[in-house]
Amino acid sequence: MSKNNKDIIVGIDVGSSNVRTIIAQQLREEQQPRIIGISSVPSFGIRRGVIIDVEDVTKSISESLELAERMAGVSVKNAVLNIGGCDIEFQNSKGVIAVGRADGEVTEDDINRVITEAQAVPLPMNKEIVHVIVRKYRLDDKDNIKDPLDMKGVRLEAETLLIESANTNIKNISKCLYQTNIEIDDLVLEPLAAAKSTLSKKQKELGVVLINIGGGTTSLAVYEEGDLVHTAILPVGAGHVTNDIAIGLRTSVEVAEKIKLEYGSALSKEVDKKEGIDLSQIDSQEEGIVSRHHVAEIIEARLEEIFSLVRKELKEIGKDQLLPSGAVLVGGGAKLVHLPELAKEILGLPVQIGFPLGLGGVMDKVDDPSFATVAGLVLWEQEKYVSQKDGFMGFKSFNSLARPAGDTVSKMGSWLKKFLP
Numbered sequence: 038m039s040k041n042n043k044d045i046i047v048g049i050d051v052g053s054s055n056v057r058t059i060i061a062q063q064l065r066e067e068q069q070p071r072i073i074g075i076s077s078v079p080s081f082g083i084r085r086g087v088i089i090d091v092e093d094v095t096k097s098i099s100e101s102l103e104l105a106e107r108m109a110g111v112s113v114k115n116a117v118l119n120i121g122g123c124d125i126e127f128q129n130s131k132g133v134i135a136v137g138r139a140d141g142e143v144t145e146d147d148i149n150r151v152i153t154e155a156q157a158v159p160l161p162m163n164k165e166i167v168h169v170i171v172r173k174y175r176l177d178d179k180d181n182i183k184d185p186l187d188m189k190g191v192r193l194e195a196e197t198l199l200i201e202s203a204n205t206n207i208k209n210i211s212k213c214l215y216q217t218n219i220e221i222d223d224l225v226l227e228p229l230a231a232a233k234s235t236l237s238k239k240q241k242e243l244g245v246v247l248i249n250i251g252g253g254t255t256s257l258a259v260y261e262e263g264d265l266v267h268t269a270i271l272p273v274g275a276g277h278v279t280n281d282i283a284i285g286l287r288t289s290v291e292v293a294e295k296i297k298l299e300y301g302s303a304l305s306k307e308v309d310k311k312e313g314i315d316l317s318q319i320d321s322q323e324e325g326i327v328s329r330h331h332v333a334e335i336i337e338a339r340l341e342e343i344f345s346l347v348r349k350e351l352k353e354i355g356k357d358q359l360l361p362s363g364a365v366l367v368g369g370g371a372k373l374v375h376l377p378e379l380a381k382e383i384l385g386l387p388v389q390i391g392f393p394l395g396l397g398g399v400m401d402k403v404d405d406p407s408f409a410t411v412a413g414l415v416l417w418e419q420e421k422y423v424s425q426k427d428g429f430m431g432f433k434s435f436n437s438l439a440r441p442a443g444d445t446v447s448k449m450g451s452w453l454k455k456f457l458p
């Protein structure tokens with residue numbers, strides 16, 4: 038355990054199908070965090086991104102952490118986690134403050150105060166703010182300001198969008214981490230984390246939708262002119278495809294999963310109608326031959342539903358077929374054969390698979406769309422890892438970071454502590 042924990046960034050993606058951990062080291066002389074430990078284990082106790090059994094989830098997290106710790110040779114004390122669940126809500130709000138300094142120059146403290154002020158709103162029952170997106174600032178009569186730092190004025194306003202999640206989710210994830218003896222650095226909404234590691238600045242500038250197809254959920258994040266304009270988590274994912282196969286073929290879920298992974302295709306027209314799958318080759322308990330074309334039809338039907346739901350979301354925000362950088366698919370579900378072609382047909386957009394970028398070190402395992410979220414969690418935290426004037430590098434908390442408009446920030450800090458048992 039020789040490494041200095043001050044340089045260590047840890048992301049844990051607690052998903053409906055898998056728990057993934059990345060332990061990264063941020064060396065002073067390197068730009069990118071270097072992966073030194075990585076793991077992926079099946080998860081238990083999570084349904085559709087929501088914790089339903091704290092004990093089971095705690096066990097899955099411990100198992101994933103232990104594997105990554107052993108590889109990295111460090112003992113983890115803090116981590117950034119994702120937050121899923123389909124019950125996120127949005128609220129527009131506004132903060133107004135008087136600029137603090139006598140000469141009217143806007144400081145980081147003013148910006149932090151106005152963002153805090155914008156969060157002083159009545160919250161829906163059982164909800165908690167997880168992210169604050171600053172849409173724009175206004176300083177006296179100057180509107181549409183991206184970054185008011187060092188400008189001069191009297192009255193500073195911030196227009197924000199608040200993203201809220203069920204506080205039972207936050208409470209349960211806090212409980213799991215408390216039992217694992219890990220402190221939570223930050224909680225990040227899954228699609229925002231996945232977008233962080235896979236979308237380029239240019240794609241976000243032109244207009245793009247990230248679609249993360251997980252086991253129990255499909256989440257999306259839409260960006261335009263560099264800013265997040267919409268995000269949603271839908272209660273259907275690639276696990277539903279497996280269940281459909283199990284029901285359609287009357288096999289166990291385990292066999293259906295193997296069929297999906299080994300013989301699945303998102304496009305039935307690409308599969309020869311005469312091709313058969315011998316079930317006894319997959320599991321000695323099973324028998325009979327099933328049509329591979331029929332399996333593809335089952336898969337295609339469910340994925341059509343998923344992409345139609347995504348398209349509906351895009352229609353609702355007036356962005357249907359209007360995103361020049363198209364769709365970027367991530368998550369384990371994105372690995373299905375012929376998925377980009379099907380997505381392209383249904384969304385009417387250019388489609389590509391997203392791979393995590395921006396990390397160094399042991400990269401081979403991470404070069405995979407299902408590692409987008411956990412890689413994004415590490416990068417999210419790394420952004421707070423700043424080089425200070427005296428050369429000392431350390432983590433800054435959200436409250437000491439002034440943010441330009443368009444940036445998405447976690448509502449982090451002491452508020453998480455109230456969820457600890």
Ligand SMILES: Nc1ncnc2c1ncn2[C@@H]1O[C@H](COP(=O)(O)OP(=O)(O)OP(=O)(O)O)[C@@H](O)[C@H]1O
Nearest residue numbers: 052053054055251252253254275276368369370372
């Ligand atoms: N090679 C593959 N081909 C097709 N599907 C795959 C492949 N690998 C994984 N999957 C599917 O991806 C799904 C799991 O994806 P992922 O690990 O991203 O989910 P998760 O993050 O645990 O879940 P969620 O984000 O919904 O909480 C499973 O349904 C699995 O069958």
Ligand SMILES: [Mg+2]
Nearest residue numbers: 052053251410
């Ligand atoms: Mg996931």
